[in-house]
Amino acid sequence: MRFATIDFQGSTRAAIDFGSHYRITPFPDLSEALRKFDGDIMALADITEFDSVDAENVSLLAPTKTPNKIICLGLNFTDHVAEMRRDRAQYPTLFAKYPLTLTDPFASIVKPAISDAMDWEVEVGVVIGRPARYVSTQDALDHVAGYTVVNDVSFRDYQNRTGQFLQGKIFERTTPVGPWLVTRDEVDDAKDLAMTLTVNGEVMQNGRSSQMIFSIAETISYVSQILTLEPGDLISMGTPSGVGAGRTPQRFLTPGDVMESSVEGIGGLSNRIVTAGSSTR
Incomplete structure (x- = not known):
């Protein structure tokens, strides 16, 4: 089953996708709905x-806006x-984003003038359902509400200023997420899904979720030893090869470029990448 957050009469609402139509719920987004239930x-x-x-009338x-x-x-x-x-790490390499970093699945993304190394990363997003604290790998997937698509747009010049990734990963409204939350049964818990990303129609990334070093279950278990994962939280599971920073010569995004990110x-x-002052919708 597919769920979404949509623009409904000027406000945001969690909704259920029935193919030809969406049923509106009273909740402002799916994170809030998951917390309620x-x-x-x-x-x-x-x-x-x-x-x-x-x-056809839905935006x-x-x-998970909140x-x-x-x-x-x-x-x-x-x-x-x-x-x-x-080097391949012994443990998951973790960093955080903030709600203000997220943007909508079809929104334009502003290229900040201060960075010349704007890069792409198609990823599987995991939306947490049941609270998870000290869960085992065997039980971890029982805490998943469903899956979504994330493009972890990264600013490599800022990311590489220090040994910490954070500043290159949290530019405002640069991480698109969506367009749906798809339930676990629809995609066999994302065990082996094709992941692709194109820029202006040219394939840049072409991998599979089965190539993850740390699986979704292992990651949920690991993070739950550190803190409580709560309903509506989002985990973005990393990207396959093909990013701009890994190419020779390196290739980065410029205004006018269009990224298409998909997970089977x-x-x-x-x-679309735009300059500051352009419309982002």
Whole structure:
């Protein structure tokens, strides 16, 4: 089943995708709905008394607009580790983003004038359902509400200023997410899905989620030893090879470029790079 956050009569609302139409819920986004129902995404499907809107009239937004936490993995694909000339890590390489970093699945993204190394990274996004604290790898997937697509747009010049990734990963409104939250059963827990990214129609990344070094279950278990994962939180699982910084010569995004990011069975993002002052919708 697919769920979304949509623009409805000038406000954001969590909604259920029925193919030809979306059923509106009273919640402003899926993160808030998951918190209300303690992570039970299917409880939303029981809501019947609210309005519906034709699918052709829907504007899809980032499904998790208000996660309490956004945890990201770096260097989680062997081929990406190699192209970045790094050593394979013994433990997951974690960094965080903030809700203000996220943007909508089809929004334009402003290239900041201060960076000349704007890069792309298609990733599987994991949306947490049930709270997870000290969970085992065996039980970890029971805490997942569903999956989405993330493009971890990165600013390599800022990322490489220090040994910490954060400043190159949190530029405002630069990480598109969506367009749907797809339930676990639809994609077999994202075990082996094709992941692709194109720039202006040229294939840059072409990998599979089965190539992850640390699996989704291992990552949830590991993070849950550190802190409590809560309903509506987002984990972004890292990217395969093909990023701009790993190419010879390096290639980065410029205004006018269009990125198409897709994960098999989950959906696709389309984002145009624009200059400051341009419309982002």
